[in-house]
Amino acid sequence: MKYDSITEAIGNTPLVRIDPAVHGLAHVDLYAKLEMLNPFGSVKDRAAWHMTRDRLAQARERGAQLVELSSGNTAKALATLAGLHGLTFKSVTNRMRVPEIKELLLLLGAEIEELPGRSECLDPSDTEDPLTLFHRHLTEEGGAYLHTDQYFNPLNTEAHLTGTGPEILKDLGGRAPDYFVACVGTAGSSTGVARVLRAADPEVRVVGLVADKSDFIPGIRTLDEVREVGLFDPAAYDAVESVTSQEAIDGMLTLLRRCGLLAGPTSGAAYLGAVRHLRAVEAGHTGRVTAVFIVCDRVESYLSYVRQRRPELLGGRPAAHSREALSEEEIRTAPSVDVAGAREWIARERPLVVDLRGPHAFAALHIAGSVNIVDELFGELLRGGLPFGRSRPVLLACPVGEKSARYAALLRRMGHERVRSLAGGVIAWRDAGAPLVRD
Numbered sequence: 001m002k003y004d005s006i007t008e009a010i011g012n013t014p015l016v017r018i019d020p021a022v023h024g025l026a027h028v029d030l031y032a033k034l035e036m037l038n039p040f041g042s043v044k045d046r047a048a049w050h051m052t053r054d055r056l057a058q059a060r061e062r063g064a065q066l067v068e069l070s071s072g073n074t075a076k077a078l079a080t081l082a083g084l085h086g087l088t089f090k091s092v093t094n095r096m097r098v099p100e101i102k103e104l105l106l107l108l109g110a111e112i113e114e115l116p117g118r119s120e121c122l123d124p125s126d127t128e129d130p131l132t133l134f135h136r137h138l139t140e141e142g143g144a145y146l147h148t149d150q151y152f153n154p155l156n157t158e159a160h161l162t163g164t165g166p167e168i169l170k171d172l173g174g175r176a177p178d179y180f181v182a183c184v185g186t187a188g189s190s191t192g193v194a195r196v197l198r199a200a201d202p203e204v205r206v207v208g209l210v211a212d213k214s215d216f217i218p219g220i221r222t223l224d225e226v227r228e229v230g231l232f233d234p235a236a237y238d239a240v241e242s243v244t245s246q247e248a249i250d251g252m253l254t255l256l257r258r259c260g261l262l263a264g265p266t267s268g269a270a271y272l273g274a275v276r277h278l279r280a281v282e283a284g285h286t287g288r289v290t291a292v293f294i295v296c297d298r299v300e301s302y303l304s305y306v307r308q309r310r311p312e313l314l315g316g317r318p319a320a321h322s323r324e325a326l327s328e329e330e331i332r333t334a335p336s337v338d339v340a341g342a343r344e345w346i347a348r349e350r351p352l353v354v355d356l357r358g359p360h361a362f363a364a365l366h367i368a369g370s371v372n373i374v375d376e377l378f379g380e381l382l383r384g385g386l387p388f389g390r391s392r393p394v395l396l397a398c399p400v401g402e403k404s405a406r407y408a409a410l411l412r413r414m415g416h417e418r419v420r421s422l423a424g425g426v427i428a429w430r431d432a433g434a435p436l437v438r439d
């Protein structure tokens with residue numbers, strides 16, 4: 001294969017059958033679409049190239065900077081494309097959560113601007129979110145930036161309408177699979193492929209996978225966030241199901257250790273979600289079932305992600321004091337207090353108020369006297385044991401009360417009986433008209 005440019009190597013990825021002895025579904029032919037073999041390493045190479053290919057030359061002429069709200073694979077692909085075409089690239093995000101990707105972006109020459117966003121991904125309906133404001137500024141600006149706008153750009157979906165979808169059909173001999181399973185980030189890949197497959201066979205069942213509530217799987221949204229994405233069309237999916245980060249790691253281990261696929265956690269989520277869904281439906285089928293899932297990127301960037309959640313896999317001690325080790329029951333029954341109760345408790349006993357949000361959100365508005373220990377740092381702290389005495393009352397606050405509930409459950413498990421999670425989080429506090437201060 002001889003190419004004039006590396007961009008010609010984007011797409012035409014292999015479709016590889018997973019050995020049924022591994023997934024254990026005797027009547028299912030399960031295929032992995034290996035998007036991790038795209039040249040910059042992920043499914044996002046297609047979207048990044050499709051959104052820029054006709055605009056790069058003109059952007060270079062006018063000295064514009066390529067810019068995108070991404071902290072992951074889209075940024076990686078765009079940074080590479082920018083370098084290849086003599087442009088600079090800026091990644092705008094509210095928190096780089098995968099350190100290896102941040103470092104790789106810096107190595108690629110990307111500029112990184114971290115904004116004080118409220119959610120991990122853009123929420124266009126939140127008019128006060130700095131990330132949303134910045135997004136609007138970029139869209140209005142025109143001149144200085146080439147903004148690819150992946151959350152709203154139809155070319156993102158089109159990359160898969162013209163590439164990924166038709167390739168799957170072709171490799172299956174012109175027939176759509178019975179099931180298609182993909183993780184949902186911007187929704188571009190799953191929607192694009194689903195449209196192509198449905199046009200070939202309206203009976204194809206499409207399963208979208210998202211991260212479990214308050215959980216983090218790189219590159220995809222949680223159940224709460226997914227409806228905020230411009231490209232997300234609920235009609236594209238027959239089911240939207242959630243996967244936990246622990247399940248994603250389990251699925252990834254199977255891909256790594258049994259399938260010869262050096263895939264990352266989001267691919268693990270897709271594999272596990274596919275097998276779980278197919279196991280449930282297999283009984284109702286007569287004859288064979290064909291299914292395809294997307295292997296979106298490679299494992300190497302996620303070693304710290306794994307170390308944080310399963311240290312024992314990398315030679316560390318098991319994380320007994322980790323919020324990932326909690327049961328649903330422990331989280332559901334975590335000690336909490338509503339806004340009125342919290343205000344009264346603060347006035348009476350002066351608990352230590354720990355705000356788990358990012359530093360920008362904290363600086364913008366917080367409960368007077370609270371201290372800011374960002375979610376992940378607090379998790380790290382607890383791995384070493386209780387960071388304060390058992391008799392010290394502690395109120396934990398996060399945006400909506402989900403993360404704080406997990407930590408309250410964890411602290412209780414560690415023997416701290418005087419901890420409470422602020423129900424509804426800082427948003428409920430604000431909505432109740434309770435006072436907030438600014439630094």
Ligand SMILES: Cc1ncc(COP(=O)(O)O)c(C=O)c1O
Nearest residue numbers: 184185186187188189219266296
């Ligand atoms: C690792 C990974 N998997 C899956 C996806 C989902 O792809 P899409 O944005 O097309 O929904 C992304 C998106 O960034 C990703 O980074």
